[in-house]
Amino acid sequence: DVKVTQSSRYLVKRTGEKVFLECVQDMDHENMFWYRQDPGLGLRLIYFSYDVKMKEKGDIPEGYSVSREKKERFSLILESASTNQTSMYLCASSRTGFGKNIQYFGAGTRLSVL
Amino acid sequence: TQLLEQSPQFLSIQEGENLTVYCNSSSVFSSLQWYRQEPGEGPVLLVTVVTGGEVKKLKRLTFQFGDARKDSSLHITAAQPGDTGLYLCAGPRNEKLTFGTGTRLTIIP
Numbered sequence: 001d002v003k004v005t006q007s008s009r010y011l012v013k014r015t016g017e018k019v020f021l022e023c024v025q026d027m028d029h030e031n032m033f034w035y036r037q038d039p040g041l042g043l044r045l046i047y048f049s050y051d052v053k054m055k056e057k058g059d060i061p062e063g064y065s066v067s068r069e070k071k072e073r074f075s076l077i078l079e080s081a082s083t084n085q086t087s088m089y090l091c092a093s094s095r096t097g098f099g100k101n102i103q104y105f106g107a108g109t110r111l112s113v114l
Numbered sequence: 115t116q117l118l119e120q121s122p123q124f125l126s127i128q129e130g131e132n133l134t135v136y137c138n139s140s141s142v143f144s145s146l147q148w149y150r151q152e153p154g155e156g157p158v159l160l161v162t163v164v165t166g167g168e169v170k171k172l173k174r175l176t177f178q179f180g181d182a183r184k185d186s187s188l189h190i191t192a193a194q195p196g197d198t199g200l201y202l203c204a205g206p207r208n209e210k211l212t213f214g215t216g217t218r219l220t221i222i223p
Binding site for chain 2: 043
């Protein structure tokens with residue numbers, strides 16, 4: 001059974017804090033993604049990684065950075081959290097090649113920045 | 115940027131009724147996917163439609179891809195409370211996906 005695990009279901013942080021969101025997948029997938037989900041806006045891509053140490057900006061990268069030191073782990077970093085980063089954050093992974101566009105998601109991290 | 119607009123944004127109906135939700139774009143997609151996201155969980159893939167005009171059935175759910183591959187619809191027959199969730203369409207762009215705005219469906223017992 002495929003699994004994408006996000007380290008926290010809920011997080012509460014203060015403005016200006018550095019925040020780490022962790023994601024681990026056990027499917028040996030090459031691609032990993034971070035999205036934020038807001039009502040009425042669907043899922044918006046923050047960053048995408050297609051290999052270890054490789055990353056590509058998504059549609060809304062401002063205020064975020066990422067790290068992928070190992071194939072199975074993809075971290076999202078908020079260098080200085082702001083209230084407008086309060087949201088649901090979803091991590092996903094997919095393989096390359098055949099079936100490449102099927103994404104498998106974690107359960108999400110609901111982040112509140114006060 | 116390829117955009118996917120879904121309608122309606124919210125839908126609340128009685129158990130046993132039929133419903134259709136829509137996913138529209140001005141761009142052509144090579145395929146479209148439908149995901150369902152239940153409360154407290156991440157989205158899960160339901161189906162991928164690939165050919166223009168294609169119809170796929172998944173029990174009481176019928177998915178159709180438009181002839182011009184710019185739109186798709188999801189029809190649910192005799193809705194059940196277990197169908198409650200957020201329905202998202204998504205279209206591929208290289209290794210990534212563009213997601214629609216979502217339809218939040220609530221089935222009232």
